Amino acid sequence: GGSSIPSMPWFGMDIGGTLCKLVYFEPRDIAQGESEEIEILKNIRKYLTKNSSYGKTGHRDTHLQMDNVVLRGVVGSIHFIRFPTSQMKRFLTLANQKGMAKLVTTVCATGGGAYKFEDDFNKHVNMNLEKCDEFESLLKGLLYIDKNNLTECYYWTNPTDETKCAKVNYDFSKPYPFLLVNIGSGVSILAVHSPTDYKRVSGTSLGGGTFLGLCCLLTGCNTFEEAIGLAAEGDHTNVDKLVRDIYGGDYAKFGLPGDLVASSFGQMNSRDRRSKVKRQDLARATLVTITNNIGSIARMCAIQQNVDRVVFVGNFLRVNPIAMKLLAYAMEYWSNGSMKALFLEHEGYFGAVGCLLQFHG
Numbered sequence: 485g486g487s488s489i490p491s492m493p494w495f496g497m498d499i500g501g502t503l504c505k506l507v508y509f510e511p512r513d514i515a516q517g518e519s520e521e522i523e524i525l526k527n528i529r530k531y532l533t534k535n536s537s538y539g540k541t542g543h544r545d546t547h548l549q550m551d552n553v554v555l556r557g558v559v560g561s562i563h564f565i566r567f568p569t570s571q572m573k574r575f576l577t578l579a580n581q582k583g584m585a586k587l588v589t590t591v592c593a594t595g596g597g598a599y600k601f602e603d604d605f606n607k608h609v610n611m612n613l614e615k616c617d618e619f620e621s622l623l624k625g626l627l628y629i630d631k632n633n634l635t636e637c638y639y640w641t642n643p644t645d646e647t648k649c650a651k652v653n654y655d656f657s658k659p660y661p662f663l664l665v666n667i668g669s670g671v672s673i674l675a676v677h678s679p680t681d682y683k684r685v686s687g688t689s690l691g692g693g694t695f696l697g698l699c700c701l702l703t704g705c706n707t708f709e710e711a712i713g714l715a716a717e718g719d720h721t722n723v724d725k726l727v728r729d730i731y732g733g734d735y736a737k738f739g740l741p742g743d744l745v746a747s748s749f750g751q752m753n754s755r756d757r758r759s760k761v762k763r764q765d766l767a768r769a770t771l772v773t774i775t776n777n778i779g780s781i782a783r784m785c786a787i788q789q790n791v792d793r794v795v796f797v798g799n800f801l802r803v804n805p806i807a808m809k810l811l812a813y814a815m816e817y818w819s820n821g822s823m824k825a826l827f828l829e830h831e832g833y834f835g836a837v838g839c840l841l842q843f844h845g
């Protein structure tokens with residue numbers, strides 16, 4: 485603690501229900517010299533910035549890397565790394581082999597895994613976990629990244645028109661108040677009024693984990709990327725029952741358009757329809773069901789909290805423009821244009837970055 489700068493290396497970790505997010509601050513200038521400490525630091529850098537280091541399940545998101553940022557007065561780069569939380573034991577073994585345990589005595593961590601794996605960190609790599617609060621980290625990380633990246637925040641314009649649809653930069657420098665919807669394995673919704681005035685107002689267990697779990701069950705796919713790929717080629721109207729399937733057209737009296745889903749998966753009670761449905765259609769319907777449910781809950785929270793900007797984050801939105809555009813459309817349409825759905829480039833990494841910022845060594 486105190487005001488002294490903690491010794492390198494600096495990490496932040498968010499150990500979630502599905503993915504472990506690891507951010508690493510690489511100083512631009514590593515001190516010259518030949519001490520053992522400097523050698524290990526160089527080794528860690530070499531290892532972490534080499535793409536071949538991550539095996540089949542780990543990934544470094546090089547497109548998200550941030551260079552020349554200042555952290556505690558030190559200039560450097562932030563690297564973004566993720567791997568499945570199920571691989572935690574393997575990660576700890578590797579950390580041991582690379583000599584990290586020698587230098588790293590404390591890692592700042594958040595997410596449920598900071599509790600679940602605490603003993604493993606202590607025993608296997610002799611590291612202490614400095615536990616940070618999940619929502620405090622999320623918010624701190626978000627505000628820091630947005631301040632350091634001019635193109636962090638954006639929205640989708642013309643979300644239903646493939647030819648005109650586009651990402652548009654959004655100035656989020658005066659953010660308050662806003663609703664923060666974190667779509668991870670599950671969903672948490674925070675109302676944020678200032679950096680220190682926020683509360684968790686709602687949540688749902690029907691989240692990214694539900695999408696992936698149901699999609700694997702229904703289509704036999706095995707990865708998130710595969711599930712999204714299938715969904716991109718599917719048509720949910722072969723699975724869902726629409727207003728026009730029930731009314732023959734719009735339900736004009738109450739302003740319900742014919743192509744609105746009246747009953748998610750509502751066609752699948754028919755044996756005949758089931759025999760004709762494609763895996764792609766089932767994947768798309770699962771994505772639409774989960775996404776619209778989250779959008780609907782978010783909208784009710786925004787009304788209740790009296791805020792008009794809703795920021796969606798979490799790895800469910802990774803490589804997932806279908807979900808983002810659905811949310812963009814739904815928020816705008818059902819609020820008669822008074823609410824806006826906003827998105828952030830570093831979608832799933834804010835908790836880990838918040839840990840990096842709170843790290844005291």
Ligand code: ADP
Pocket residue numbers: 499500501502503504595667668669670691692693694695696708709798799800801802832
């Ligand atoms: P958590 O902290 O609960 O692990 P995340 O924000 O990391 O939450 O999001 C996890 C969700 O992101 C998954 O449920 C899935 O929907 C989606 N996802 C995106 N990329 C992947 C991936 N490579 N592997 C597994 N899930 C992924």
